[in-house]
Every structure is written in C-alpha cells, then in structure tokens.
Amino acid sequence: MNRARIASIAAVLLLVASGAFASWYDDYDAGINAARKGQWSTVVTKMSAAIAAHDKESDKERTYGAIFISYHPHYYRAVAYMNLGKYDQAVSDLEKAGGIGEENLGSIETLMARVKAKLEAANTPAPEPTPAPVPVPVRPTPAPLPVPVAPVPIAPSIDPALRQRVASEIGNARTRMSAAQQRKASGAAQYSQGMQQLAAANTQSATARSNDDLNAALAAAQNAAMMFDAAPAPGAPAIAVTPTPTRPVDAANTVLASVQQRLRSALESYFRGDFEESERAFDRLTRDLPSNGWIWAFLGASQYSRYAFEADEAYKSAAMNSFRRAKSLRRWSGGLPQKYFSRRIRKVFETAG
Secondary structure (H helix, E strand, O other): OOHHHHHHHHHHHHHHHHHHHHHHHHHHHHHHHHHHOOOHHHHHHHHHHHHHHOOOOEEEEEEEOOEEEEEOHHHHHHHHHHHOOOHHHHHHHHHHOOOOOOOOOOOHHHHHHHHHHHHHHHHOOOOOOOOOOOOOOOOOOOOOOOOOOOOOOOOOOOOHHHHHHHHHHHHHHHHHHHHHHHOOOOOOHHHHHHHHHHHHHHHHHHOOOOHHHHHHHHHHHHHHHHHHHHOOOOOOOOOOOOOOOOHHHHHHHHHOHHHHHHHHHHHHHHHOOOHHHHHHHHHHHHHHOOOOHHHHHHHHHHHHHHHHHHOOHHHHHHHHHHHHHHHHHOOOOOOOOOOOOOHHHHHHHHHOO
C-alpha cells in the first residue's frame, strides 16, 4: 500500500473520529438553544443524547483542543421535564445536576422546591364533589304525584375567560421572546429572567386548580413579556423594568418587612467590615429565622472574621458550628458564592463537616 493511500485512509478515519467526539457538545449546544426558545421536547432529546455520549458534568469540561465549556445537561433536561409536567424525571435530573450552565434558568434549590410542590399537587387527589341532596317527594293534598326538586348547579371553580387571557399573555410573551432573539439580546440578563418567568407561567397555567393559580400565571407571563422587551441588544443601554408582584410575593414582603430591614442592616455591617456588629445582628436573626441556611452562613463568616482579627479560638469554634448548621439546612452547589464571601471564608466553610 503506497503512502498516498495510507494518508488518505488516515484522513478519513480522523474525520470520522472527530465527528463522533464532537456529537455530545453539539447536542448540548443545540439543547441550550432550544431552551432559550422554550422548545422543551427538543431540549429533552438533545440533552439525553449529550448525556448518553458524555455523562460527566463540570463547570470547565473539555470539548476539543483547548476549548472548555460549562457542561450541565442534567440541569437543562430537568427544566424541560418540569415544563412538560414530568416531575419525577425532573427531580431525578436535579439531584444529578452538578451546577448551572451558561443559560441560568433558576437555581437548583428553587427549581427543586417548585418541582416537588408541583409533584405533590399532582399526586394529591382532587376532592370529590358533594352529592346533591336527594329530592324528597312532595305530595300536596289534591295532587297524587310527587313534585321533583331540580338539582342546584355547581359554579365552576375556574373562570374560562381568565384561562383564555392567560393563554393569550403567554403567547404574547413568546412573541416578545422572538423579537428579543431577532435583535440578538438572548445574552442579556433580562432575557434569562424573561425565560424564567415564561417557564413559571407555563407551569402554573398547566397545573392551575383555581383562579388564584391562573392569576399567578398571568402575572408571570406579563413579567416575562416586560423582561423580553427590556433585554438590550449588544452595546445598547439597559432598560429598567418593575415586574408585577404576585399576591404571595406582595404579602410576603409585607409580613417580613421588619425582618428584611434588620437583615439589610446586618448585611451592611458585614460588607463594610464591622464584623462585631454583623455577628450580633445575624445571631438575633437566627432566632427569628432558625431554618435559613444563608443567615447561618453569614453569621459564621462574621464569627470567623473576628477570629482572624482577634485570634480568639472561641470565635473560630462558633464559626465552625454556624457553618455546619448552614450546611445542614440547604444544599450549597459549588460552595459559598465568591461574590459574597472571601476565598478564606469559602475554604474554611468547605472544611466544616
């Protein structure tokens, strides 16, 4: 066999091998593009193909040469399953997801809570309607036959006009999403927020059991449209928008107003370096919000910062206890976020077992 023929065969084998190796990240990229458009069945197909070919996830997964990507196919397939109403599959994928890819569609903790709530609602049987009372025959003196009593109609629990309005607003949000894509604004933060709101609107509309549920879906769809409209094209200035709060959000803000003010004051003390004051403030907040992992994390950071300055082992011991409490209350995917906590605090947090 001459050298030219050997070189030709080697080139063909190289092309075949390159195509085989490239398939998983091509599927992953196509799946993300489908997620941006809300094409959830396509997301499931593409992410499943990527997982079958390359199941390992990481924030820096090598594709070819010196090209690395943030690779988390289970995360996107979980979001797709959630929007398709396949909640068991969504929970399974969220448990396997190692993080969030380049398109943030919501934190893993938030999505897990939402999926489990929908799963519980889907598995809860609807209450059986109360049977209408059996009519009692009435026999007037001159009349030999009983007079039947007409049954009382039961009013519908969901307004059909409201459901139609929700469907219209979701369609309008999709139109705004397409317009944002045409002006190449899909990389903007507002676009990602719009995708999250649109996903919430679809889920709430599909599982609605009352007019209150439909009103929540309506608010989410309207917020999605505003976010898509506000998503700026590359190089264009951002547009400020004020989302419409749902009734639960508005009520929560009212109920937690005093706690929010105290939390803001504690965070201001922490970020300006007044760790003694922030420790006292976060310690008081743990009594009002004992199950909030974030509060315990900031308390531990304040305590360890005091230890770093004063070299008092009591502060270090208290910090480790607070960090362990924070870990017991929530899942910290990737550890503490670096935009809030220093490198030293994050490393100490990891050692608190």
